[in-house]
Amino acid sequence: MPKKISLNEFLQRIEEEAKADHSLGLHYVRRPQVMPDKRPLLESLKQKTLTCRLCDLSKTRTNVVFGDGNPYADILFIGEAPGYNEDVQGLPFVGDAGKLLDKNLEAMGLKRSDVYIANIIKCRPPNNRAPLPDEIMACYPHLLRQIETIQPKIIVALGHIAAKTLLKTKASMSEIRGKFFSFSNIPVLPTFHPAYLLRNPADKKKVWEDMQKLLAFLKTGKTET
Numbered sequence: 001m002p003k004k005i006s007l008n009e010f011l012q013r014i015e016e017e018a019k020a021d022h023s024l025g026l027h028y029v030r031r032p033q034v035m036p037d038k039r040p041l042l043e044s045l046k047q048k049t050l051t052c053r054l055c056d057l058s059k060t061r062t063n064v065v066f067g068d069g070n071p072y073a074d075i076l077f078i079g080e081a082p083g084y085n086e087d088v089q090g091l092p093f094v095g096d097a098g099k100l101l102d103k104n105l106e107a108m109g110l111k112r113s114d115v116y117i118a119n120i121i122k123c124r125p126p127n128n129r130a131p132l133p134d135e136i137m138a139c140y141p142h143l144l145r146q147i148e149t150i151q152p153k154i155i156v157a158l159g160h161i162a163a164k165t166l167l168k169t170k171a172s173m174s175e176i177r178g179k180f181f182s183f184s185n186i187p188v189l190p191t192f193h194p195a196y197l198l199r200n201p202a203d204k205k206k207v208w209e210d211m212q213k214l215l216a217f218l219k220t221g222k223t224e225t
C-alpha cells in the first residue's frame with residue numbers, strides 16, 4: 001500500500017516537480033526588464049480553469065471563480081475559497097468580506113484595478129465549509145500558474161488556509177501574521193481574512209498595521225524579519 005503523505009508534503013512535491021520539469025517557471029519568478037503580455041496568458045489560463053472538473057466541487061459550483069484584477073499588479077491577494085456571492089457572480093471577494101477588503105484598499109490609496117485577487121480554491125465548497133486537503137491538492141496547479149503569470153512583487157495571504165497552503169506551515173495565524181515569508185522568491189505577508197475581521201472587528205487594527213508593512217515594502221523593497 002503506498003505511503004500516505006501529508007497535504008504539505010504533497011504541495012511541496014507539486015512545486016518541486018513543476019520547477020524540475022520547467023512546466024512552470026516558478027524558480028524564475030522575478031520581474032523581467034521587458035514585461036510579457038500577461039493578459040492573453042492569464043485569459044487562456046482562466047478559460048482552462050473554467051472547465052476544470054478535477055475535484056468534486058465542480059459538481060456543486062455555479063461558477064468557477066478564477067480571480068480578478070490587474071495582471072500586472074504588484075500585489076496579489078490570495079484568500080481561501082469563493083463564498084455564496086462569489087459563486088453566483090463568478091468573481092472573488094464580492095460579498096461583505098470583499099467590501100471590507102475594498103475599504104482597506106481605499107485606505108491604502110489603492111483600487112481593485114491596482115491589485116489582483118484570487119483564492120486557493122477556485123470553486124465554492126458547499127455551505128462555505130473549509131476546503132478539504134484533496135480539493136486544495138487538485139486546485140494547487142491552477143494557483144501556481146496564476147502566480148507565475150502575474151509575478152507579483154508580493155503576495156498577501158488572507159487567512160490561515162491561504163497562509164498554511166503557501167507556506168506549508170502548521171503555525172497559527174497569531175504566530176505568522178504580519179511577518180514576511182517567501183514563496184518561490186516572492187515575499188508573502190500573511191494577515192487575517194476579511195471574513196474573520198467581520199466576526200472579530202477588534203483585530204482590524206492588526207490588519208491595518210500589516211498593510212502599513214506592505215506599503216513600506218512596496219516603497220523600499222525591503223522586508224522585515
Ligand code: SF4
Nearest residue numbers: 052055058122123139
Ligand atoms: S476547485 Fe479547483 S480543482 Fe476543483 S473543480 Fe474547481 S477549479 Fe477544478
